[in-house]
Amino acid sequence: MQPTKKKKPTHWRFLGTFALLLLVSGTLMWWIAQPHLLDSPSAGEVDLPLRLALAGLLLVVVLGATVACLQRGYTRPIHQLVDYVRDQREGKAGEPPTALVGRDDDIGLLSHEIQQLLDTLREQNERLLKQTLNDPLTGLGNRRLLEQRLDVALPLSRRRMAPLSALMVDVDHFKDYNDHYGHPAGDECLVEIANVLRDTFRRETDIVVRLGGEEFLVVLLDVDLDEAMRLAEAMRTMLQAVGIPHERSSAAPVVTVSIGVATALPGTPIDVESLIACADSALYQCKAKGRNCSVGSIVDRQMLENANLPTA
Template sequence: MAQHRSPGPKPPAPRLGVRLTLGFGLAELAIWQLLSPFPAWPFALLTGIDPQLRMLIALMLLACGFVATLAWLRRHIGRPLHELATYVGEQSQRIAPETPATLPARASDIDNIRASIDRLIATLESQHAELLKQTLNDPLTGLGNRRLLEQRLATLLPLTRRLNTSLSLLMIDVDHFKAYNDYYGHPAGDTCLIEIANVLRATFRRETDVIIRLGGEEFLVVITDVADRDAIRLAEAMRSMLQLVGIPHDKSPTAATVTVSIGVATAAAGTSVGPDTLLACADECLYDCKADGRNRSAHRRIGDAQARVYTAPPAPERSDTVIRESA
């Protein structure tokens, strides 16, 4: 049985240079015959016409050829190039237009240009997305970095004021991390930071929660529309979950496992506060935690003079939490 074969590609159309050369050659031949004293057939039929009239006919023929050439160039080159330029411009503005149906469907030079531009745009968009991801994410933990924090705070602070909701910022510091790195080595330190990042992801799971690695052993979380007591509860939940993970830390004077101290600053609903003020307040709460023995959290509402410090249980078997006011 004979196999069915798909038809081969169509032979390429004559090139633009060949067409234009042929057209202008025929036009020049016609004009030369019109102006010649001994024209060939069929131009010999015009020998009885006045020479000035023949000159006029030749000029009219030349003008018609020029106009026809311009019309052909506009239809087959100018219009496709204009549509191609419009298509590329819309692609660069990420409008994602459909490919114009009037562009040539055959494998012409314009099609090749269009296909090359499509591939270039797709490559540039992919590289741009990857570069943006790298500039906003921490390469070790995959969390956001300081640049992402600045972008999110610039959006969330005005938004929470407009919606009349609260915003809390949790600044988290790993206790005695330098001693951990010195004793266990930097690869183990990196693994420890990754584990802490996983605990943060497991604790703060809302789409609006922003988890940041500030650098080194410092992390930061931004949560919105959460009451003071809920922000404190989340901070304590994260701290307790990390202790349950139980990453050994033989060089820590605070506990036998890796622990964290957390400073929580809250801007109440309707409070006008800048990012620097919020960060400074959370940093002061973190300082209170460290001064009080670490492995605990402290909370302060913007405008309050003192922070409430929530102390970790002194022994693993105890489940109660001692809450006291800081002096």
């Protein structure tokens, strides 16, 4: 196999073209300036204006060709590179022009380096955004993601006149579990509970977050109280079937959860804090009943007023 012939760098090709242009133009200038090349000895004096005009014309042509070469070889690519960087800054994702990346000079190298730098920054920004919106232990969303998603979900639920359900999930006697089995085991327990939540609530519109500690919150769009209670019981029994031992629990010999369910009727004006407070209120009823159960309630304007919660 014959080795591939290496292509000369762009700047060397430009310098070669420019040197050839200077050589040709210099030769023509010298030829124009020689009066003995004309037909008569006095022709040099007679045709002096003509020779000056030809020299001026040749000079203009050389300057124009030089400017055209510079524009094609350097000015235009630099403008393309600046436009590409500006587009990336404005959020228009895309690759740099092929003509830039394919160059084998400093401009091509710079284009390639800028592309790699932007790709790295984009990946880092996505990673940072994911870290700021997700709980590092369980991988579920956090409070910030909840507020971000509900800023869209609550107005949409009102416009569609659809019910909105919230499930507050609390691990029963989790402090006793941590004290007895240790914090690493407690972290593994929370991860397992997060996996059960993912398996239960699979719709793209389902919002599943970890509020902190052993508390989780699930927000379900267009789900009434009966369906929310069915899902809550499915999640609770699924976790109990996993059978994570919990010797210090008075609710069961395995890890269990209590789930408070609150459903806002269609058209009920409610904000994030009120929704969480209503689900938390139902959760307290679970604890009063002995834990390891689900309690549901309807959230209406009267309930919000009785609980001194603000209405949107």
